[in-house]
Amino acid sequence: MTGKVAAIVCEQEPGIAQTAMAEIVHAVLSSSEFALFAQFGRQQHLAKGDQLFHRGQAGDTMYVVVSGGIELDFGEDLLVKSLGPNEFFGELGLLIGDHPRSAEARAITDSVVLELGNADFQRLVDHDPGLIAYFLRRTIMRVVSNEQVLIRQLRRRNHDLETALDNLYITTHQLTHTRELVRTDELTGLHNRRGLALYLQDCRTQPEGPPQGLLLIDCDHFKKVNDEHGHQAGDRVLQSMANILRSVATETDLACRLGGDEFCLLLRTATADSLQHAAEFILSAVHGLMDRAHGVPHVCPVSIGVRLLEPHTDWSEWYARADNALYQAKRLGGNRLHWSRAATATP
Incomplete structure (x- = not known):
């Protein structure tokens, strides 16, 4: 699939390149995309709280939300994402194969999702290569965008940590100074x-x-x-x-x-x-x-x-x-x- 998909991406229409970034990186399938994915995906019913996969678990499938909602928890105080109908996730597990999941996925309400494996996706490519090429481009741009967001979050956390350490140092210095003032005679500098x-x-x-x-x-x-x-x-x-x-x-x-x-x-x-x-x-x-x-x-x-x-x-x-x-x-x-x-x- 890899060689054929690469060729398809290269042959995508020029107009797609002018699409706004917000649209490209948006993880929601268009109605035509959703209809195509629904033809080849398998529906999976989830009860509220059901775990779809765990962080670090090797994945080789992707998912599309049909109804309900799915929560992606990236851990380590990072933002938790909530996905609704027509939104997709887990595509790196499908495209790369055995890719470690970067988040835990669980149903936040009774939900239905489409599950697509490698063979399912190959049939999508054969059926409508142009539409899938656009989908792949969006996927790549979304991954890059998510990585940039993650880097900004980590930088912000590092900055917050440095600020907290600075505040701790200042507070410790102030406490030490206060302790000396409490035990010291102000006029003579001797102990009181x-x-x-x-x-x-x-x-x-x-x-x-x-x-x-x-x-x-x-x-x-x-x-x-x-x-x-x-x-x-x-x-x-x-x-x-x-x-x-x-x-x-x-x-x-x-x-x-x-x-x-x-x-x-x-x-x-x-x-x-x-x-x-x-x-x-x-x-x-x-x-x-x-x-x-x-x-x-x-x-x-x-x-x-x-x-x-x-x-x-x-x-x-x-x-x-x-x-x-x-x-x-x-x-x-x-x-x-x-x-x-x-x-x-x-x-």
Whole structure:
């Protein structure tokens, strides 16, 4: 059949070439075409929901809808086609032979279809070669058109996927940024109380266990700085204090502004000597900034409560003991460190 059909296509009338593309690729048989196909096709009755063929199944027949409706499902989120009377489908299975079906075909209502195999189609060619030549041209153009539609759909899906990935990246970045904002003090950039709570929560899951040392730090006479020099000067003092704590903290430690002019430094690994050294460094750095200040202060003296931590206790107890030591430092005039009495030997 192949050679004869090719010759027929070459001999088709010139007027056909001028037919509009929409008409050429339309999958509906004309009345004369349908009458011819009905002479040689076999009627097949389908109940609603009956499957005509499956996607991927080898096919060697084509079909024409006589009545009812057939649904073609191409899968993978592609458009589902619904075909009605006089529309044809599955022709590639007939023309190529054992061609894998690209869609599943099922009846969407009680339907009647014409089924044509290779021998049936050969009789069509012999009976009216001109009409079949036009039908074949339409079939080829329709296949090309469908492939172009499929390519556009795939491109659109790729674009949608890229857009979704971009949106996901932006959302992830925004969530990360929001999470940092939630746990970070806006003025100093240190962790806030929520950041402290999350840090302590993370410590419980780490093999190193909870922190081992705590410095509780409070600025002496901070209210006087605000009253005499304004809140901008007070903010600068808090930011200077935050910079000093950042210079002491390692990657595993946590520097935190608890609120107002109160700070803390949690050391992940600590001994009495390392805690003493950290507290003395903070006092020394504060004194250095105070000595260089002229007029508006950049920092103010601090009192520090020092505490070695027991792993079996929690933050509330750590804070209470360190706060008591901080109070003692304040009572003694401030600008000093004081150890918690419950700690090991006071240096």
